[in-house]
Amino acid sequence: MIVEGEALESIRCMEKVESNRCSDVYRYEIPVVIRRxxxxxxxxGEKITVSYLHYDYGKSDCVGDQGPVILPGQEGLFYLRSQSEKVYDAFHWSAVKTTRPGAGFLPKCR
Structure with missing residues (x-):
């Protein structure tokens, strides 16, 4: 599935998926309204939820952060696959081609 869309407010950290000596991996979800x-x-006009993984390498010298970072207001092409009803996975670090950047930061996971 490929859509042009805009990420809306209310980005959420869903869970810490993995933790190792190099990184912490977090799953985030954000609503996206489809433009085309x-x-x-x-x-x-349909609103869907896009889920993605973010690799935070802040605790080590392994490498820098990886994974798509989808922030409110961001527009672009979203390459998605179905995760469940109304939730779609940005399944690769290059699964979002930004045409307008979003604003803000990823929320802290608790």
Whole structure:
């Protein structure tokens, strides 16, 4: 599924998926409103939830952070696969091609 869309407010950290000596891996979700459908079963104006993993390497010297960071107001192409009803996974670090950057920061996971 490929859509042009805009990320909305209310980004949420869902869970810490993994922790190792190099990184902590977190799953985030953010609502996205679809502007145009390039491939898939969506409709323009539909709101979906996009889930993605972010690799935080802040606690080590292994490498820098990786993974898509989708922030409120961000617009672009989203390459997605279905995770569940109304939740779609940005499954690769390059799964979001930004045309307008978002604002803010990832929330802390508790």
């Amino acid at each position: 459908v390039l491939k898939g079963k969506f409709k323009a």
